[in-house]
Amino acid sequence: MIDRVVQQHPQVKIVATTLREVHSTNRHSWGAVAWVGGQTHVSLTCDLDVHDRVGGGDGFASGFFYGLLTGVSPEEALRLGWAHGALLTTYPGDTTMATLEQVKSLAQGGSARIQR
Numbered sequence: 001m002i003d004r005v006v007q008q009h010p011q012v013k014i015v016a017t018t019l020r021e022v023h024s025t026n027r028h029s030w031g032a033v034a035w036v037g038g039q040t041h042v043s044l045t046c047d048l049d050v051h052d053r054v055g056g057g058d059g060f061a062s063g064f065f066y067g068l069l070t071g072v073s074p075e076e077a078l079r080l081g082w083a084h085g086a087l088l089t090t091y092p093g094d095t096t097m098a099t100l101e102q103v104k105s106l107a108q109g110g111s112a113r114i115q116r
Helices: 002-008 056-069 074-088 100-107
Strands: 014-024 027-036 039-042 046-049
Touching (some): 002 014, 002 027, 014 056, 027 074, 074 100
Antiparallel strands (some): 027 039, 027 046
């Protein structure tokens, strides 16, 4: 998909998407991939106990954009997006309840388990 987008729209500098494998309604494998300036970055994959899948993609996008706008590397921005999208699916509804610290912790290899 990324190759097709870049081929059809050569002015595009960044393409990113989530990778979700649905095992059941409440069990998903979650990952993400980003193409930034000709380099492909692939996130970790984790298994999630999903409370509500609505908003996971938006959560990924907002975390990824946050990373890009704060000047971290594309790989780190991808991890932030991946982590925020994953955490968002563990809450009811499509509005995040995750703190920046929780997102950063998961992005660095912490747990997607809710920590309150």
